[in-house]
Amino acid sequence: MMRSVNAPQHLVQSVIVIGRPLGGLQFRRISVWQPLQETIRKSDKDTRQYQAIRLDNDMVVLLVSDPQAVKSLSALVVPVGSLEDPEAHQGLAHYLEHMCLMGSKKISAGG
Structure with missing residues (x-):
């Protein structure tokens, strides 16, 4: 059986860049990617978390989180x-x- 899940929203969505202009320190958020709201279909038995994101260069990346994994993989x-x-x-x-x-x-x- 397949089920639809919404991707987790707890991933970092921007980085903070610290600059030093004449007036002192300023903080500015720069978005480096945007989460995609598309639903990811997976098996009911699949306990992994999925998040699709779009990078600023328009590349789409699928992040898969598996706390039980002992190694990482990229494809x-x-x-x-x-x-x-x-x-x-x-x-x-x-x-x-x-x-x-x-x-x-x-x-x-x-x-």
Whole structure:
């Protein structure tokens, strides 16, 4: 069974930047992301908390909070493919796939 839940609203929604103009310290809130009010559908047995946010650069991020998790994870979904390659740059999506999944000396390749 699936149920709809509203994302938790307790996440930080801005950062405070401290400046030092001539008149002394001033505090100013700068929004770095906005919570999305879209309902996230999940299983009744899923106890994790979800929050979708939109960054100032328009990237949409899904935050998942699981207090029982012992490790963290990040994933990237790029909604493009070979059909979106510019005419002058065929193979760009395939190249991006390999660059995103390529390992390093300290981090193994995807999988």
